[in-house]
Amino acid sequence: MNAPEQAPIAPPVASVASAIDLGAEFRDAGIGEVLDALERDLVGLAPVKRRVREIAALLLVDRVRQRLGLATEHPSLHMSFTGNPGTGKTTVAMRMAEILHRLGYCRRGHVVAVTRDDLVGQYIGHTAPKTKEVLKRAMGGVLFIDEAYYLYRPENEKDYGQEAIEILMQVMENQRDDLVVILAGYADRMERFFESNPGMKSRIAHHVDFPDYGDAELAEIAQRMLAGWNYRFDDAARAAFDEYIVLRRAQPHFANARSIRNALDRMRLRQALRLFEAGGLVDAEALTILTAADVRASRHFQADTASSTDNDKP
Amino acid sequence: MRITQGCFSFLPDLTDTQIAAQVNYCLEQGWAVSLEFTDDPHPRNTYWNMWGLPMFDLRDPAGVIGELKACRDANPETYIRINAFDSTKGWETVRMSFIVQRPTAEPGFRLVRQESKGRSLHYTMESYAVGRNPEGARYAP
Numbered sequence: 144m145n146a147p148e149q150a151p152i153a154p155p156v157a158s159v160a161s162a163i164d165l166g167a168e169f170r171d172a173g174i175g176e177v178l179d180a181l182e183r184d185l186v187g188l189a190p191v192k193r194r195v196r197e198i199a200a201l202l203l204v205d206r207v208r209q210r211l212g213l214a215t216e217h218p219s220l221h222m223s224f225t226g227n228p229g230t231g232k233t234t235v236a237m238r239m240a241e242i243l244h245r246l247g248y249c250r251r252g253h254v255v256a257v258t259r260d261d262l263v264g265q266y267i268g269h270t271a272p273k274t275k276e277v278l279k280r281a282m283g284g285v286l287f288i289d290e291a292y293y294l295y296r297p298e299n300e301k302d303y304g305q306e307a308i309e310i311l312m313q314v315m316e317n318q319r320d321d322l323v324v325i326l327a328g329y330a331d332r333m334e335r336f337f338e339s340n341p342g343m344k345s346r347i348a349h350h351v352d353f354p355d356y357g358d359a360e361l362a363e364i365a366q367r368m369l370a371g372w373n374y375r376f377d378d379a380a381r382a383a384f385d386e387y388i389v390l391r392r393a394q395p396h397f398a399n400a401r402s403i404r405n406a407l408d409r410m411r412l413r414q415a416l417r418l419f420e421a422g423g424l425v426d427a428e429a430l431t432i433l434t435a436a437d438v439r440a441s442r443h444f445q446a447d448t449a450s451s452t453d454n455d456k457p
Numbered sequence: 458m459r460i461t462q463g464c465f466s467f468l469p470d471l472t473d474t475q476i477a478a479q480v481n482y483c484l485e486q487g488w489a490v491s492l493e494f495t496d497d498p499h500p501r502n503t504y505w506n507m508w509g510l511p512m513f514d515l516r517d518p519a520g521v522i523g524e525l526k527a528c529r530d531a532n533p534e535t536y537i538r539i540n541a542f543d544s545t546k547g548w549e550t551v552r553m554s555f556i557v558q559r560p561t562a563e564p565g566f567r568l569v570r571q572e573s574k575g576r577s578l579h580y581t582m583e584s585y586a587v588g589r590n591p592e593g594a595r596y597a598p
Binding site for chain 1: 509
């Protein structure tokens with residue numbers, strides 16, 4: 144039975160110290176590593192990192208205040224992450240769960256990622272059990288609702304999404320120390336979602352906006368992804384890829400890091416085909432390097448000659 | 458007469474914190490926790506009513522405690538128990554079961570003697586509460 148450590152932030156009665164070393168507290172909680180990892184692993188996103196640091200600092204200070212008997216209410220930790228696709232919302236949510244767990248605001252620190260389909264049922268009476276089931280699974284951790292605005296469909300007043308929203312709001316209010324809800328989605332649609340659900344907006348304490356990546360940041364992300372897969376660009380390919388980013392960004396359906404990932408996947412396909420068709424012997428070097436030809440075969444480089452409406456293809 | 462069935466039944470009733478701690482143990486073992494309730498607590502009645510489906514994939518007892526509260530609200534003055542099912546191959550059985558709610562008054566059981574051929578007697582147990590009222594009103598105050 145490890146009930147005592149389960150109790151969220153139960154201040155030990157013995158600690159009647161009049162001063163607490165914040166630095167030591169910070170080290171003990173082990174959130175330094177998580178914040179450093181966030182800083183190190185994620186490219187760019189300066190405002191987001193700043194917000195995460197702020198939230199972590201607030202929680203740490205709150206915890207210390209509680210020890211000194213300066214009672215504060217259990218802070219509301221529900222958040223909304225807004226930003227364009229592929230800007231790292233899910234990744235940051237995972238890190239956030241880790242931070243909350245280390246600070247003791249989250250007993251387990253697991254993330255349950257869901258979308259509308261997981262919460263909303265298909266017929267009358269189906270929604271409530273489905274939503275509750277998900278909520279039960281997420282208890283003690285973080286519930287990450289991607290594209291949360293789909294829960295609310297104003298054009299259909301019989302839509303079951305509203306029921307899910309109501310259950311969600313009730314739990315967000317009454318079981319604040321059991322569950323942290325993070326809503327994510329595009330900024331403008333989230334704004335409209337909050338306008339039509341003011342109760343939801345008021346229950347969310349932290350709004351974090353994820354900016355788009357710059358061209359240099361995307362290039363850096365590409366390098367890191369390739370390094371992770373044991374690939375790399377040669378110099379010409381790197382220059383070509385910088386051009387590619389500029390061209391791709393001008394196209395519709397640009398999804399930041401996700402588009403980069405897809406582009407790299409296609410370049411790997413082309414490299415594989417090139418090696419295969421060339422035949423003969425290959426060494427590790429040849430298998431690792433993506434050349435300018437692999438990059439420049441992309442459709443976006445021939446945009447002037449062939450204009451197609453299908454933007455998902457290379 | 459206080460009914461003793463399952464784990465901890467000779468202890469004083471568990472508080473919600475203690476129940477949560479036990480459920481936490483069950484979840485750590487990877488068991489699926491479920492709730493059942495009845496107003497016919499005869500020791501040979503193994504078929505209690507299910508309160509919802511067994512809860513799989515839980516990580517934290519808070520979900521179970523929430524369901525327990527709902528079950529208590531809907532079924533006051535009944536017996537409620539928590540079962541922990543182990544799906545591990547070779548076990549596939551309930552590994553732990555304990556009562557988490559009992560009615561305020563438990564009138565208990567009486568021994569029924571039935572005379573049969575010759576001088577022989579057949580013994581059985583009969584609940585006062587179950588015999589007195591129909592289902593749903595048996596333990597009503």
